[in-house]
Amino acid sequence: MVRPQSEQQLENALLKQLATLGHTPVNIPDENTLLSNLKTQLEKHNKVTFSDNEFKKVVNILNAGSVFERAKTLRGIKHHITKDDGETLYFEFLNQTEWCKNQFQVTNQVTVDGKYQNRYDVTILINGLPLVQIELKRRGCEMGEAHRQILRYKSHSFRSGSALFQYVQLFIISNGVNTKYFANNRNQALNFKQTFYWADEKNDKITNLSDFAETFLEPCHLSKMICKYIVLAETDKLLMVLRPYQYYATEKLIERVKNTNKNGYIWHTTGSGKTLTSFKASQILMHMPQVHKVVFVVDRRDLDYQTTKEFNNFSGGSVDGTDNTKALVKQFGDDTKLLVTTIQKLNNAIGSERYASVMEPLKDKKIVFIFDECHRSQFGETHKRIVQYFNNYQMFGFTGTPIFADNAVKNELGKRTTFELFGDCLHKYVITDAIRDENVLRFSIEYVGKYKQRNTSSVNFRDIEVEAIDKKELYDNEDRLGKITDYILDYHNIKTHNKQFTAMFAVSSVDTLTKYYDLFKSKEHKLKIATIFLVRCQRGR
Numbered sequence: 001m002v003r004p005q006s007e008q009q010l011e012n013a014l015l016k017q018l019a020t021l022g023h024t025p026v027n028i029p030d031e032n033t034l035l036s037n038l039k040t041q042l043e044k045h046n047k048v049t050f051s052d053n054e055f056k057k058v059v060n061i062l063n064a065g066s067v068f069e070r071a072k073t074l075r076g077i078k079h080h081i082t083k084d085d086g087e088t089l090y091f092e093f094l095n096q097t098e099w100c101k102n103q104f105q106v107t108n109q110v111t112v113d114g115k116y117q118n119r120y121d122v123t124i125l126i127n128g129l130p131l132v133q134i135e136l137k138r139r140g141c142e143m144g145e146a147h148r149q150i151l152r153y154k155s156h157s158f159r160s161g162s163a164l165f166q167y168v169q170l171f172i173i174s175n176g177v178n179t180k181y182f183a184n185n186r187n188q189a190l191n192f193k194q195t196f197y198w199a200d201e202k203n204d205k206i207t208n209l210s211d212f213a214e215t216f217l218e219p220c221h222l223s224k225m226i227c228k229y230i231v232l233a234e235t236d237k238l239l240m241v242l243r244p245y246q247y248y249a250t251e252k253l254i255e256r257v258k259n260t261n262k263n264g265y266i267w268h269t270t271g272s273g274k275t276l277t278s279f280k281a282s283q284i285l286m287h288m289p290q291v292h293k294v295v296f297v298v299d300r301r302d303l304d305y306q307t308t309k310e311f312n313n314f315s316g317g318s319v320d321g322t323d324n325t326k327a328l329v330k331q332f333g334d335d336t337k338l339l340v341t342t343i344q345k346l347n348n349a350i351g352s353e354r355y356a357s358v359m360e361p362l363k364d365k366k367i368v369f370i371f372d373e374c375h376r377s378q379f380g381e382t383h384k385r386i387v388q389y390f391n392n393y394q395m396f397g398f399t400g401t402p403i404f405a406d407n408a409v410k411n412e413l414g415k416r417t418t419f420e421l422f423g424d425c426l427h428k429y430v431i432t433d434a435i436r437d438e439n440v441l442r443f444s445i446e447y448v449g450k451y452k453q454r455n456t457s458s459v460n461f462r463d464i465e466v467e468a469i470d471k472k473e474l475y476d477n478e479d480r481l482g483k484i485t486d487y488i489l490d491y492h493n494i495k496t497h498n499k500q501f502t503a504m505f506a507v508s509s510v511d512t513l514t515k516y517y518d519l520f521k522s523k524e525h526k527l528k529i530a531t532i533f534l535v536r537c538q539r540g541r
Contacts, residue, residue, distance in 0.1 A: 041128030114157030
């Protein structure tokens, strides 16, 4: 019989592996040693020397603000202090552009005295700052216990002393067999549901701790995740780390722009976080020197405001939303790097003579277009106009439902697929992947009641066997509609988990909707009933 691996054995094996990967082992038993090591590492990283008095000023910069504010301090381009001789000294805590050139160390069992004395399992330091905390449990132990342990550390001791552990960006929890990661936030926002498995490019999960360490904790990759793939969401003051499929999609897109002039599309299922992925891709692209503008395009006016709001939530002020075509054209002509607009306004900008003086000089500039829900927005005339107007463009689409040859619908321009418009699919994350990873809800189909006919030779019921029925007569039968209404009212609390969720009830026609609305209004209940009308219109005009 194989003995289960103890927590100590797991820790020792991980420390040995991290050392072989390039993390320098260092003994840091307490906070004083942590501060001393930080001074040495920052001096090495910045090629400077701090006096004791100067280093106190550095620590004062570090020891301020919430986890979110410290995450911004960590990413500050250049900090400065006044040296003892009156000179100004500039320095950084993290090299975000050449992330492999940071200094990587690993330690274990750091002891910090706070409300209680805590000893942390394994800590990865970058430039002397504890940026990754790993909590281990023996094989067979529930992952949730490691997560709860981290919550206790945050409450008991992370804010103690100089509070350097408030700079942790990523937590790793593992029992050897299963390993997950998540971003640091205030305790109320640290939900176990927001812990993620890492995966390979084909969405196969990497759960074993040794395999996870080999891929995720490799110094350059880990530093890239911290420098590039943690988003600071301004509205909620939260850190958001990308999931593996978001990471691979963004990397593929960036690689495409850096090395080719080809287009492409990302197939990520609805509900998987395409807005965050597209934002991060846009944010990285806009800082590439060869890219003049990044234009994020939606196809409905309500989404224009919504997407601008979401982008600015991820990074406040990163997007100056365009209220009209004139404002959009102004942004094309100024130094705005990232634009969010509707396909209708983009069409107006390139199609109107009144804007030609601003738009025509851009024809040869490198402009990257990113289309949200490209299956809706790119099958009309506008795609053709963009392609004909700009000479140095690249075009990328995000979609949860790509168009293939077997589901293409013909319009005046013929049948066109997503591949024909955008080229290769750069990354896939489909509904089966999302259900498996519990990133979207599973399908739950229930059948309530059957239409049966009594067999004259039996007391039992048998199914009616018919070639065809009048569906409208059946579906719109008043008795049936009344029973469905009663069922919804009887089971609403159960289905919505005591109104934790809202519900949408889709019906076939306005006439049926009106009948249901009247039925709900005629019965006693405390539900709020509203109606939504979907109107079909031509796209791409």
